């Protein structure tokens with residue numbers, strides 16, 4: 001098997017021209033999916049996946065592309081980024097003819113992936129990007145233009161956009177830690193190659209090829225495969241990067257993406273549509289405005305690029321609802337995130353009395369499988385909704401599938417958590433106490449999904465205000 005994998009890696013290295021052609025084909029397809037739908041009328045009752053291009057584009061983007069690219073990162077590493085992503089390809093192409101300036105210091109700030117992930121997640125919900133084509137142009141088209149501009153200005157034969165600024169680079173860098181293989185350098189072979197002719201390789205994310213251990217920034221483009229006869233695509237345990245290298249290869253920004261991003265704001269963004277809490281917050285807040293005769297907040301004149309505004313589809317946000325939605329997503333994200341942060345801090349303090357941030361970050365990495373499963377389930381719900389709505393397909397087994405995915409991911413996270421903890425303490429009491437803190441975090445994420453998938457769906461109209469406590 002390893003020989004086959006090595007050959008696959010070398011194939012990518014030798015067929016870069018073919019990959020470029022494939023990239024142009026994908027760019028063309030992607031451009032059609034973004035540009036055409038805004039010029040078409042919005043889908044009506046008779047629209048299906050087959051007879052309506054807007055619905056088809058919607059399904060391709062949010063039903064197939066987004067959830068399954070996410071999943072592909074876990075199975076194949078960032079192959080999507082390095083070989084197929086239209087944004088990255090355009091940025092690199094622009095870089096060929098660009099100014100090749102040095103990378104400015106502000107761009108190297110590690111918080112960009114965290115900030116841009118939060119902003120795009122929130123903005124996507126404010127404008128209903130999953131339903132309407134115009135916000136797609138703004139979010140995906142805007143991001144593509146930004147990628148081209150960055151490519152034109154900065155870096156040399158590289159993908160600076162993918163490395164520092166892409167809104168999903170932080171998430172993908174975490175998910176790829178679970179991939180079962182990576183391009184691995186052999187230092188002895190590298191050294192032995194010293195007197196032979198070396199063909200230079202330009203790694204698009206400018207990685208130190210001889211010493212790289214983490215696959216987080218590797219885009220799996222394959223260009224370095226067989227470089228100095230020392231680098232090859234190699235199998236590894238899906239736990240290796242977190243358990244073995246996670247001690248050194250971690251950062252507070254990656255932890256924040258996991259804690260406040262995947263398990264906080266993203267989870268809130270998936271649950272607001274049937275949230276019991278949001279409905280009651282609306283009841284209280286909007287009644288107050290009504291009773292005080294402050295009526296302008298119920299106006300529906302917000303432009304579509306601020307809050308959803310499609311009167312023909314009966315889908316319009318009032319100003320107050322838009323603001324409540326933002327407060328809800330950020331508020332729930334903050335509450336779940338801060339509770340998670342507090343519990344991981346406590347777990348860190350138990351196993352590491354000095355409270356080193358590296359230990360905190362290492363423990364936070366145990367959330368990667370569960371955070372990935374949580375986001376996949378949320379995005380996969382869109383796939384199912386679109387199939388039910390536009391292809392008349394019903395899937396009674398989906399809730400069981402979701403529950404199974406969550407259960408397996410929780411087991412995986414627990415396994416990682418225990419083995420990380422064991423690296424910092426040999427005391428049984430400390431290990432168990434620290435693990436308990438993390439188990440509460442995992443239970444909280446699972447319970448959030450239980451609310452969305454079961455409790456709120458079944459009983460939301462039957463639960464009176466005075467039993468609100470049951471939701472905590």
Ligand code: SF4
Pocket residue numbers: 082183201202203204205206207209217218219220221222223224225
């Ligand atoms: S290390 Fe760089 S050149 Fe090698 S596969 Fe990864 S991104 Fe490509």
